[in-house]
Amino acid sequence: MISLPPATTQFKGDPRLSRPVQVAEAIKDWVVEQGLHAGDRLPSEPELIERFSMAKGTIREAMRILEAQGLIKTRTGPGGGSFVHEVSKERARALLGNYFYFKNLTIADIYQLRRALEPELAASLAGNLSDEVLGQLEDRIATYSSPAKTVDEEREQHVGSLKFHALLAAQSENELMGFLIDFMVNILSDLTVYRRLYNPPNIELWGKGRDFQVRLVEALRSGDADGARQIMSDHMATAQSLMEVQEAQMLRRFISE
Amino acid sequence: MISLPPATTQFKGDPRLSRPVQVAEAIKDWVVEQGLHAGDRLPSEPELIERFSMAKGTIREAMRILEAQGLIKTRTGPGGGSFVHEVSKERARALLGNYFYFKNLTIADIYQLRRALEPELAASLAGNLSDEVLGQLEDRIATYSSPAKTVDEEREQHVGSLKFHALLAAQSENELMGFLIDFMVNILSDLTVYRRLYNPPNIELWGKGRDFQVRLVEALRSGDADGARQIMSDHMATAQSLMEVQEAQMLRRFISE
DNA sequence: ATCTATTTGTACGTATGTATT
DNA sequence: AAATACATACGTACAAATAGA
Numbered sequence: 001m002i003s004l005p006p007a008t009t010q011f012k013g014d015p016r017l018s019r020p021v022q023v024a025e026a027i028k029d030w031v032v033e034q035g036l037h038a039g040d041r042l043p044s045e046p047e048l049i050e051r052f053s054m055a056k057g058t059i060r061e062a063m064r065i066l067e068a069q070g071l072i073k074t075r076t077g078p079g080g081g082s083f084v085h086e087v088s089k090e091r092a093r094a095l096l097g098n099y100f101y102f103k104n105l106t107i108a109d110i111y112q113l114r115r116a117l118e119p120e121l122a123a124s125l126a127g128n129l130s131d132e133v134l135g136q137l138e139d140r141i142a143t144y145s146s147p148a149k150t151v152d153e154e155r156e157q158h159v160g161s162l163k164f165h166a167l168l169a170a171q172s173e174n175e176l177m178g179f180l181i182d183f184m185v186n187i188l189s190d191l192t193v194y195r196r197l198y199n200p201p202n203i204e205l206w207g208k209g210r211d212f213q214v215r216l217v218e219a220l221r222s223g224d225a226d227g228a229r230q231i232m233s234d235h236m237a238t239a240q241s242l243m244e245v246q247e248a249q250m251l252r253r254f255i256s257e
Numbered sequence: 258m259i260s261l262p263p264a265t266t267q268f269k270g271d272p273r274l275s276r277p278v279q280v281a282e283a284i285k286d287w288v289v290e291q292g293l294h295a296g297d298r299l300p301s302e303p304e305l306i307e308r309f310s311m312a313k314g315t316i317r318e319a320m321r322i323l324e325a326q327g328l329i330k331t332r333t334g335p336g337g338g339s340f341v342h343e344v345s346k347e348r349a350r351a352l353l354g355n356y357f358y359f360k361n362l363t364i365a366d367i368y369q370l371r372r373a374l375e376p377e378l379a380a381s382l383a384g385n386l387s388d389e390v391l392g393q394l395e396d397r398i399a400t401y402s403s404p405a406k407t408v409d410e411e412r413e414q415h416v417g418s419l420k421f422h423a424l425l426a427a428q429s430e431n432e433l434m435g436f437l438i439d440f441m442v443n444i445l446s447d448l449t450v451y452r453r454l455y456n457p458p459n460i461e462l463w464g465k466g467r468d469f470q471v472r473l474v475e476a477l478r479s480g481d482a483d484g485a486r487q488i489m490s491d492h493m494a495t496a497q498s499l500m501e502v503q504e505a506q507m508l509r510r511f512i513s514e
Numbered sequence: 515a516t517c518t519a520t521t522t523g524t525a526c527g528t529a530t531g532t533a534t535t
Numbered sequence: 536a537a538a539t540a541c542a543t544a545c546g547t548a549c550a551a552a553t554a555g556a
Contacts, residue, residue, distance in 0.1 A: 080521045175367050333542040
């Protein structure tokens with residue numbers, strides 16, 4: 001059984017903040033203090049009303065704040081309530097995407113990072129992937145093994161090849177690196193799907209892209225870290241040159257989960 | 258004058274989502290459609306109640322969601338209301354930090370990224386910094402020019418030297434790169450300040466750190482991109498070896514703005 | 515399949531706080 | 536100083552969802 005919220009005394013938060021924000025912050029602190037984990041139950045609405053001596057609406061606004069940040073999930077019904085929730089990758093992606101909505105990131109910006117990071121990722125994964133994952137990578141490559149005939153098909157293949165990189169990113173033991181590459185890949189994928197980016201396609205060069213990925217899986221399987229790094233590095237350079245002919249400005253919408 | 262919210266018809270959102278979330282999403286979409294910018298005013302509370310045919314509480318919860326994501330700010334009083342707000346770096350940092358709270362990132366993870374990115378940053382800034390910024394960098398170095406005598410002083414100097422990197426990050430034309438380095442530097446800074454990390458200090462090696470930074474500013478001023486990259490690369494390697502003797506697990510609290 | 519208990523979700527009216535003019 | 540235009544907070548009543556008997 002989880003003991004009641006913060007203290008037994010009258011709650012007093014930072015008066016510069018609105019009350020819902022004060023409550024939300026207090027609950028966050030309390031979760032950390034109590035060492036709660038994902039799945040653990042927070043006090044019920046009436047309990048929180050009682051503890052903070054605030055109205056139902058105020059408490060509910062606080063819960064919506066925590067929910068918006070991805071830190072809790074709420075269910076109705078018996079056994080329901082609010083539960084600590086591990087912030088999902090999708091939510092984190094969307095929230096970070098909001099920041100860049102106002103920034104105008106360019107494709108060049110993204111590729112500057114991809115060129116710095118993905119070769120490192122490839123090197124650190126060499127020799128560390130299971131046969132299952134290596135198989136999944138090969139399956140992905142197979143889905144775009146034959147040259148695209150239409151622009152739509154080409155677009156679909158491009159999104160598919162980005163999934164190859166997302167799959168690699170998900171294997172990283174470095175969560176920060178993994179998240180970041182996934183984030184960038186998703187932005188590029190969004191651009192390809194939702195906008196008229198990525199035409200005219202350059203069939204010849206994208207063919208090289210497939211080739212790169214085949215050789216990369218080879219190097220990853222054999223544990224050749226330096227080779228994997230080099231192949232990825234070349235691959236990034238090629239992809240960049242293909243993308244950079246496209247429009248520079250991006251993110252004209254909020255990313256959703 | 259801004260016309261009313263979404264459409265003139267009865268609002269109908271995704272029924273799988275709670276109503277406040279539906280409203281928040283609808284408002285986001287509407288902001289994008291209308292091409293609203295930071296500072297633009299959203300419809301007043303009564304207007305939104307009218308438009309969505311929902312109760313005040315529901316609308317208010319929706320506004321708290323948008324506020325928690327950093328997308329709006331709300332003011333009371335005449336001329337008050339809710340306004341589109343550019344998501345601040347601090348907010349984005351905190352929201353992304355929540356994601357990693359559950360992940361246990363290690364110092365090694367962070368340095369793997371720093372080693373890949375900061376040399377690139379240094380190279381891209383070489384020859385592109387104003388005298389004013391170069392002066393600020395030198396001022397920073399000056400604050401820890403004399404060796405620290407106590408552990409507390411050493412800690413303070415470490416935080417100061419991290420600010421050097423944050424200052425560099427802020428100069429990047431690549432917002433993604435700048436944000437990311439700033440994010441990592443802030444995590445390391447938090448660790449140094451709030452926890453017992455970073456003892457025993459290694460005075461000799463940190464002395465080298467100062468040296469690196471002096472040489473780096475030199476290279477940045479003279480426009481020597483390759484030199485700057487190399488110096489930063491060496492600097493990162495040294496710093497990593499100093500940090501890695503520390504405990505590996507991090508982020509035992511939620512990052513606040 | 516229905517009922518019942520539990521817990522959140524929505525509605526609405528009123529009063530209070532706050533900043534502008 | 537007073538009036539005005541906003542958001543903020545409170546409290547109650549009722550609706551909807553879900554789990555279990």
